[in-house]
Amino acid sequence: MLLRTIWLSLDPYMRGRMSDGPSYAAPVPIGGVMEGGTVSEVIASNNPAFAKGDIVLSRAGWQTHAVSDGKGLNKIDPKLGSISTAVGVLGMPGMTAYTGLLDIGKPQAGETVVVAAASGAVGSAVGQIAKIKGARAIGIAGGKDKCDYVRNELGFDDCLDHRDPELAAKLKQACPKGIDVYFENVGGAVFEAVFPLLNAFARMPVCGLIAEYNNFGETSPKWAGKMMRAVLTKRLTIRGFIVSDFAARHGDFLRDMSQWVREGKVKHKEFVTEGLDSAPAAFMGLLKGANFGKQLVRVGPDKA
Amino acid sequence: MLLRTIWLSLDPYMRGRMSDGPSYAAPVPIGGVMEGGTVSEVIASNNPAFAKGDIVLSRAGWQTHAVSDGKGLNKIDPKLGSISTAVGVLGMPGMTAYTGLLDIGKPQAGETVVVAAASGAVGSAVGQIAKIKGARAIGIAGGKDKCDYVRNELGFDDCLDHRDPELAAKLKQACPKGIDVYFENVGGAVFEAVFPLLNAFARMPVCGLIAEYNNFGETSPKWAGKMMRAVLTKRLTIRGFIVSDFAARHGDFLRDMSQWVREGKVKHKEFVTEGLDSAPAAFMGLLKGANFGKQLVRVGPDKA
Numbered sequence: 343m344l345l346r347t348i349w350l351s352l353d354p355y356m357r358g359r360m361s362d363g364p365s366y367a368a369p370v371p372i373g374g375v376m377e378g379g380t381v382s383e384v385i386a387s388n389n390p391a392f393a394k395g396d397i398v399l400s401r402a403g404w405q406t407h408a409v410s411d412g413k414g415l416n417k418i419d420p421k422l423g424s425i426s427t428a429v430g431v432l433g434m435p436g437m438t439a440y441t442g443l444l445d446i447g448k449p450q451a452g453e454t455v456v457v458a459a460a461s462g463a464v465g466s467a468v469g470q471i472a473k474i475k476g477a478r479a480i481g482i483a484g485g486k487d488k489c490d491y492v493r494n495e496l497g498f499d500d501c502l503d504h505r506d507p508e509l510a511a512k513l514k515q516a517c518p519k520g521i522d523v524y525f526e527n528v529g530g531a532v533f534e535a536v537f538p539l540l541n542a543f544a545r546m547p548v549c550g551l552i553a554e555y556n557n558f559g560e561t562s563p564k565w566a567g568k569m570m571r572a573v574l575t576k577r578l579t580i581r582g583f584i585v586s587d588f589a590a591r592h593g594d595f596l597r598d599m600s601q602w603v604r605e606g607k608v609k610h611k612e613f614v615t616e617g618l619d620s621a622p623a624a625f626m627g628l629l630k631g632a633n634f635g636k637q638l639v640r641v642g643p644d645k646a
Numbered sequence: 647m648l649l650r651t652i653w654l655s656l657d658p659y660m661r662g663r664m665s666d667g668p669s670y671a672a673p674v675p676i677g678g679v680m681e682g683g684t685v686s687e688v689i690a691s692n693n694p695a696f697a698k699g700d701i702v703l704s705r706a707g708w709q710t711h712a713v714s715d716g717k718g719l720n721k722i723d724p725k726l727g728s729i730s731t732a733v734g735v736l737g738m739p740g741m742t743a744y745t746g747l748l749d750i751g752k753p754q755a756g757e758t759v760v761v762a763a764a765s766g767a768v769g770s771a772v773g774q775i776a777k778i779k780g781a782r783a784i785g786i787a788g789g790k791d792k793c794d795y796v797r798n799e800l801g802f803d804d805c806l807d808h809r810d811p812e813l814a815a816k817l818k819q820a821c822p823k824g825i826d827v828y829f830e831n832v833g834g835a836v837f838e839a840v841f842p843l844l845n846a847f848a849r850m851p852v853c854g855l856i857a858e859y860n861n862f863g864e865t866s867p868k869w870a871g872k873m874m875r876a877v878l879t880k881r882l883t884i885r886g887f888i889v890s891d892f893a894a895r896h897g898d899f900l901r902d903m904s905q906w907v908r909e910g911k912v913k914h915k916e917f918v919t920e921g922l923d924s925a926p927a928a929f930m931g932l933l934k935g936a937n938f939g940k941q942l943v944r945v946g947p948d949k950a
Contacts, residue, residue: 358879365879366846529874542670548877566870570833573852573886575669580884582877598813 343389343415345382345408349597350618352378352625353463355584357555366584367571376404379429381418383646392417399428402445404621406641422600425644430636431603431610434585436551437595439630442526443468444475446581447549451476453522453545458482458532459504459552460492460501463636467599468494468525469498477523480516481508482532483629483632491634496609504528508537523547530556537569540576548582552629564595611635647693647719649686649704649712651945654922655733655766656682656929658831659888661859666695670888680708683733696721699734702802703732709926710945725797726904729948733915734940735907738889739767742853746894747772747829748779750851750885755780757826760817762786762836763856764796764805765915767940771903772801772829774912781827786813786836788935795938800913808832814839827851833858841873844882852886856933915939 347455349474358365359377370376380402384392389412392398399416402408416429430436449455455472460481469479469492481492481501492501502509513535520541526533528551540546572578602608611634615624619637628637662669663681674680676778684706688696693716696702706712721730724738734740753759759776760809764785766949772784773796796805804820806813817839824845830837834857844850876882906912917939919928925943932941 364875366881398872409699436840476837502756526874533874536742542649548874551878553870554875566873567833567858567874569836570830570852570855571668571858573884575886577670577883577886577888577891580877582879582881584881587881 343384343392343410343412343611344386345380345398345402345410346380346385346646347402347408347618348397348644349381349429350378350404350621350639350641351380351433352621352628352637352639353435354550354552354555354628356625357629361555361569376416378403379434380408380641381409381425381428383642385646387412396480399433404618406618409516423603425612426612426636426638427603429638430463430612431467431608432491432596432599435636436467436599436608437585437588437592438585439464439467439471439525439598441452441585441591442547442549442583442596443471443523445588446579447475447523447525447545449475449523452478454478454480454517454519455523455525456480456482456517456521457525457535458504460496460498461488463610464527464549466492466496466635467608470496470602471495472523474602474607480513482500482513482523482528482637488634491611494613497503500638512541514615520544525549526551526587537572540572540578542576544553544576544578546578546580548580549584555629569586583605612638614638614640616640647688647695647696647716648690649684649702649714649944650950651684651686651688651699651706651707651710651922652944653730653733653737654682654708654925654945654950655737655859656925656932656941657739658854658856658859658932660929661856661933665859681705682707683738684712685729685732686712686944687946689950691716693860701711701729703737708922710922725733726837729741729908730912730916730942731907733942734767734916735771735912736900736903739940740903740912740914741892741896742889743768743771743775743829743901744903745895746851746853746887747775747827749892749895750883750887751827751829753779753781753827756782757829758782758823759829760784760821760825760840761829762808763935764800764802765938766915767913768831768853770796770800770914770939771912774800774906776827777803778906778911783812784817784825786817786832789827791895792938795915799915808836813916814842818843826849829853830855832856837892840877844876844880846880848880848882850882850884853888854883859933863877879889898901916942918942 384396397418413591457468459481472479479498481498526548527550529551613633688700701722761772764787776783783800783802793805830852831853833852917937
């Protein structure tokens with residue numbers, strides 16, 4: 343099969359593939375094709391399961407075309423909506439939010455859920471799902487525009503600016519009953535502000551530490567001892583995960599999330615840069631929060 | 647009811663009650679009776695549920711006699727064995743091992759379980775239950791005598807001396823397939839040696855940090871960032887607990903543990919000091935590992 347890339351998804355995990363530090367996956371070798379999820383069109387096929395013109399979810403990576411034997415491809419039905427959602431709210435980022443929040447975070451009605459990168463692909467879904475489950479959702483995002491969007495469009499109870507030097511104090515005010523679930527996707531200063539506010543039996547799903555990827559350990563708190571004391575005395579649960587750990591939940595995710603999107607209960611925003619050449623700068627921007635919404639690269643037109 | 651103390655249990659959690667640092671329980675006030683589990687005899691009763699001569703499990707604390715309205719008391723049947731086990735292998739320490747290992751650690755056959763203070767009340771039960779479940783059990787203890795006991799009497803696969811300057815290297819040798827469950831009850835240098843060896847999806851129940859209680863945070867690793875990176879990339883689960891969180895499991899615990907003790911599958915050792923006056927020195931010794939087995943204070947004779 344020959345595939346033509348329409349959308350390339352940019353996601354923070356890619357930073358790990360650009361480093362030979364310890365990770366759950368091997369780095370991309372020098373000269374290899376950078377990994378990435380894509381929405382692609384089948385432009386030629388010797389595989390009877392796929393026809394020319396099919397739109398598929400693929401892991402074709404950062405390239406305009408890819409050869410595939412069909413393994414791991416999933417057809418996307420363009421009638422169900424924007425095909426780009428297959429790498430966004432109805433894809434890996436949405437499912438990361440869904441499984442991490444519901445299977446590890448387990449928010450109960452009336453509890454307080456905090457998530458950073460709250461206007462992004464994962465964070466936006468985390469807060470909106472928390473609201474659906476009856477919890478309070480407090481977002482953290484970079485700058486006034488994103489915070490306004492998170493509060494006004496996504497319906498979070500509040501959103502704070504992580505660049506605010508008063509973040510810790512304001513977070514405490516925004517969480518008068520403490521924090522029951524912290525969905526950890528950034529680390530760094532946000533983690534430091536959140537951690538003292540965790541309640542007894544709080545849960546902390548950990549899917550990313552984007553604030554630290556460029557300089558692991560240097561920007562993060564150096565108080566493992568203090569942290570472990572809190573784990574003990576507050577009976578915290580801290581659990582790392584990646585979305586594939588919950589592959590068995592894919593059916594539940596698609597059923598619930600597509601319904602919530604249809605009903606307008608989960609909104610999402612896309613941030614598009616044009617052309618494959620834009621991917622490196624867009625990815626560096628993603629690590630700094632320059633995007634506003636799910637970061638996508640438009641590699642080719644919907645129909646060639 | 648008037649109670650006469652026969653056995654006073656000394657346990658590491660008591661150190662937390664002697665400090666006003668953050669904890670899951672309030673400290674004992676100055677001039678208050680120090681908390682502690684006891685095996686006591688009822689010497690007078692106006693409560694129809696208890697008769698003179700009954701032996702009860704109580705939280706009478708560090709005193710020879712106590713007044714009680716009967717609330718929270720549990721009768722102990724002396725016919726079932728040594729009454730001191732009610733504060734040991736069949737009591738709080740045994741149940742801490744049972745619930746933390748089985749409900750959080752969830753060892754699978756063939757996995758490797760590591761526990762420190764391995765000749766003590768909790769650690770000895772953790773390793774023996776791990777063996778019952780088909781896992782490998784590696785203990786860590788202080789000194790040759792304790793290590794020999796853990797290996798030869800308790801049947802752990804190996805036991806290492808935490809004072810050995812080569813601990814990290816020897817632990818790596820003893821765990822050629824890495825560590826799947828680390829039952830954390832000590833913290834400090836043992837934690838530092840164990841942490842890099844944790845496998846993907848490893849579980850870390852945290853019930854204590856005895857190596858750090860006298861100087862919280864000073865003796866513990868200062869690398870929360872490195873730790874969080876491992877949580878993420880290895881998808882670790884770190885969960886603090888205290889035994890009362892699993893109160894609903896008490897029936898299961900008593901059924902299984904009493905059977906294992908009867909069958910000789912779980913052995914236990916007691917370390918007794920004589921007289922209530924011995925309690926302070928014995929407790930300080932416990933924090934340094936001067937005890938060899940479950941630390942008990944004989945406050946009064948079995949029958950007055």
